Amino acid sequence: MPNRLIMRLSVQDVRAETPDVIVLSFSHPRRPELPAWSAGAHVDVHLPDGSVRQYSLCGDPQDRSIYTIAVKREPDGRGGSLWLHETAAAGLEIPVSAPRNHFSFHPESGRHVLVAGGIGITPLAPMAKRLVAEGQRFVLHYCAKSRSKAPFFAELEALCGSRLRPWFSEEGTRFDPLSALTGETGSELYVCGPQGLIASIEEAASKLDWPNGKFHMERFTALANDTFVPEPFKVVIASSGKELDVPEERTLLSVLRENGFALHSSCETGTCGSCECGYREGDVLHRDVVLTPDKQKSRLMPCVSRGKGTLVLDL
Ligand code: FES
Structure with a gap:
């Protein structure tokens, strides 16, 4: 399998989106266009210690001049997000891979249900924008602690109107997967967020006999290894x-x-x-x-x- 193209991209801009999320945009120092991508794609960001982190692209796929990612500060993580929060500044060059997409998006299908948990909004925001642009039927459930901690919330609210359903736990509204999904079976379902949210949606989808091919998810974390015993x-x-x-x-x-x-x-x-x-x-x-x-x-x-x-x- 050929190695994935890695480019040294320049940080063009860094801004705070929420108290713990920064948005970074990258451009190529010499080329006007970056490799094409579609909603749901991610890039690998190569850090100076040799480690690699994956971030979903959350900008506009039509704009080939920049890649945009959002990075949540994870104080208990492996250090990648902290390095980006503390070091990334305009002009810094960072190796970034060409995009890859494992989160298949089917904008041509009938109705769509998008469920985001916190920073899990990043691959879903470009999907919502495309669904709006194409006049497709959809609903976006956005779960976060509060409005101020929900990245891109104001932008999505303006874009999606009543199709955006906010669920803010610190503001007393809690997402209930079963009631949110009841009546939607057969829609294309896209989920990205923490493991607990994904597990609760898997459970609800199973109760509702959701067709396998219409349930698309992206997880941030690997499967737990607690009970897995490797054998030769x-x-x-x-x-x-x-x-x-x-x-x-x-x-x-x-x-x-x-x-x-x-x-x-x-x-x-x-x-x-x-x-x-x-x-x-x-x-x-x-x-x-x-x-x-x-x-x-x-x-x-x-x-x-x-x-x-x-x-x-x-x-
Ligand atoms: S190296 Fe990432 S899935 Fe194997």
């Missing part, structure tokens, strides 16, 4: 017939790399989609949060996913 398995490389053992303490990605397969990776937690590869046969224990159930039938993320017995990889 084998892979066969389809192009050569070579067999490789993956011991319980190693990832498939590391074994493949050791054997000459230069797979790209970024998060190594199953959340970014960079290391995706195909397989032809075998039982895969999917541990990513990126691939849809349909895609999981032929693709896997070797940084976290494993096999049962033997897998035949499309390499």
Whole structure:
């Protein structure tokens, strides 16, 4: 798999959107146009310590001159958001990847239900803007602690009008997934937010028999590993017939790399989609949060996913 294009982009502007969210825009120092993207896409931001963070693009896909991301300060996170909050300033150059999109958006479909939790609004805001522009039927449920802590709220309120349903826990309104989704089964459902919100919507969608292909979500965090016990398995490389053992303490990605397969990776937690590869046969224990159930039938993320017995990889 070819490596993802990485560009040194200049920070064009940094502004405070809420007390703990900054909005950064990037441009290319020499080229007027950046690679195209569509609503739901994210970029990898490469930090000086070698780590990589994924951020959804939240600007206008028609404006190819800049990428815009929003970064929430996470004092208990891994340090990436704090570095950006404390260091990012106009003129700073930061390596940023070309966009990738695992959050499929189907603007042509009938009705749409968008549910955002806090900073999870970032991939959904460009979707809402496009639905407005195309005159599509939709509702955007926006859950946050308060109006002042909800990024882009004023802009979305002006844009969406009564199609925006705010739920602010500190202001006494709480989102109830079951009542919000009742009567909407069959609409395209898009969800992005913290794990608790996603889990509650999965539960409601299951009660309402929501069709699998119409439920699209983006998670910020990897699956919990508390109860998962990795076991050894084998892979066969389809192009050569070579067999490789993956011991319980190693990832498939590391074994493949050791054997000459230069797979790209970024998060190594199953959340970014960079290391995706195909397989032809075998039982895969999917541990990513990126691939849809349909895609999981032929693709896997070797940084976290494993096999049962033997897998035949499309390499
Ligand atoms: S490296 Fe991000 S999903 Fe594998």
